[in-house]
Amino acid sequence: MSDVAESAAVSASDRLRGARWVVTGAAGQIGVHLRAALHDLGVVLVSTDVVEVPPVGSGAGADADATADADATADAAAAAEQREVVDVADLEALTALFAGCDGVLHLGGISDEADFHDLATVNVVGTYHVLEAARRAGVGRVVFASSNRLTGSYDTETTVDVDMPPRPDGFYGVSKVAGEALCRLYSDKFGLSTIAIRIGSYGDAPEDTRQLHTWLSRADAVRAFVAAMTTDVHVAVFYAVSANRDGWWDLAAGEALGFSPQDDASAVAGAASLPEPDGTAPAAPSGPAGPAGPAGPQGGPYASPEWSLDRMTR
Numbered sequence: 001m002s003d004v005a006e007s008a009a010v011s012a013s014d015r016l017r018g019a020r021w022v023v024t025g026a027a028g029q030i031g032v033h034l035r036a037a038l039h040d041l042g043v044v045l046v047s048t049d050v051v052e053v054p055p056v057g058s059g060a061g062a063d064a065d066a067t068a069d070a071d072a073t074a075d076a077a078a079a080a081e082q083r084e085v086v087d088v089a090d091l092e093a094l095t096a097l098f099a100g101c102d103g104v105l106h107l108g109g110i111s112d113e114a115d116f117h118d119l120a121t122v123n124v125v126g127t128y129h130v131l132e133a134a135r136r137a138g139v140g141r142v143v144f145a146s147s148n149r150l151t152g153s154y155d156t157e158t159t160v161d162v163d164m165p166p167r168p169d170g171f172y173g174v175s176k177v178a179g180e181a182l183c184r185l186y187s188d189k190f191g192l193s194t195i196a197i198r199i200g201s202y203g204d205a206p207e208d209t210r211q212l213h214t215w216l217s218r219a220d221a222v223r224a225f226v227a228a229m230t231t232d233v234h235v236a237v238f239y240a241v242s243a244n245r246d247g248w249w250d251l252a253a254g255e256a257l258g259f260s261p262q263d264d265a266s267a268v269a270g271a272a273s274l275p276e277p278d279g280t281a282p283a284a285p286s287g288p289a290g291p292a293g294p295a296g297p298q299g300g301p302y303a304s305p306e307w308s309l310d311r312m313t314r
């Protein structure tokens with residue numbers, strides 16, 4: 001890490017120590033790992049989900065070979081964390097939960113394509129509830145887990161930045177467009193600070209050729225969320241993606257508020273022999289990482305009609 005990045009990281013963690021932050025979707029893939037990192041930075045966690053939340057530092061996020069010392073540390077961490085089962089449908093419960101908190105990381109919801117009625121209820125109305133509860137409770141900032149799928153219909157030869165119009169690759173992406181619009185409304189109209197993070201493909205390592213462009217490492221995800229939690233900027237949108245050699249998205253908006261990704265999908269072991277995205281990919285040989293032909297959508301298989309049609313239930 002450069003000296004500048006290191007001192008920025010130090011001051012960010014200074015600002016976070018002792019701050020009280022709610023995490024919605026705390027039992028999910030990102031929530032479990034992010035909470036452990038935030039706890040290590042001294043954040044006081046209020047962790048909530050529609051399902052039971054495993055204590056910070058335990059469950060899916062814990063190393064299989066954890067020692068007794070690590071268990072004791074996890075026990076202490078768990079004792080310092082408030083965990084509550086709350087559905088984002090419940091505005092009153094969210095408002096009560098947010099009282100006295102400095103910020104909310106809103107990760108909870110449906111995290112892939114689904115029937116639009118469900119997406120509208122959980123992701124759109126649910127995000128409205130989170131923002132409105134934050135306003136009522138006097139919380140300073142909401143960080144919204146948006147998605148790259150909000151622009152997944154741009155083709156793979158286009159570098160997308162946050163000022164370009166949304167082109168969602170499905171109804172899930174539409175729900176994130178609405179979420180970002182709600183964030184902007186709450187900032188412009190009610191003075192609530194909102195930072196929307198368009199998350200790439202979060203995970204330990206890139207899993208297919210599309211993720212050579214979209215991968216977000218766990219460590220870079222923590223950097224993105226810490227930047228969003230600590231920036232002085234009032235309202236912003238940025239892509240949270242690792243510093244992938246073949247990235248599709250302009251990183252300037254994130255850099256402007258202190259997000260400096262360090263990892264690169266192309267440098268991960270096995271990157272040269274990753275499989276194509278799964279069998280639901282469009283038949284055209286022009287898939288996102290296809291070797292020839294016109295560029296396909298960045299969403300790859302997610303942008304195919306079937307990905308949405310197969311998930312409609314009503």
Ligand SMILES: NC(=O)c1ccc[n+]([C@@H]2O[C@H](COP(=O)([O-])OP(=O)(O)OC[C@H]3O[C@@H](n4cnc5c(N)ncnc54)[C@H](O)[C@@H]3O)[C@@H](O)[C@H]2O)c1
Nearest residue numbers: 025027028029030050087088107108109111145147199202
């Ligand atoms: N993982 C990624 O690569 C990725 C990429 C882009 C965006 N995102 C976004 O980041 C957020 C977290 O992603 P994730 O991978 O951890 O998803 P996840 O599906 O693992 O976790 C989502 C959590 O939300 C909870 N949830 C669902 N409905 C709820 C409700 N009605 N009330 C309260 N909680 C509810 C679920 O129980 C789950 O624990 C999501 O908003 C997702 O859309 C993730």
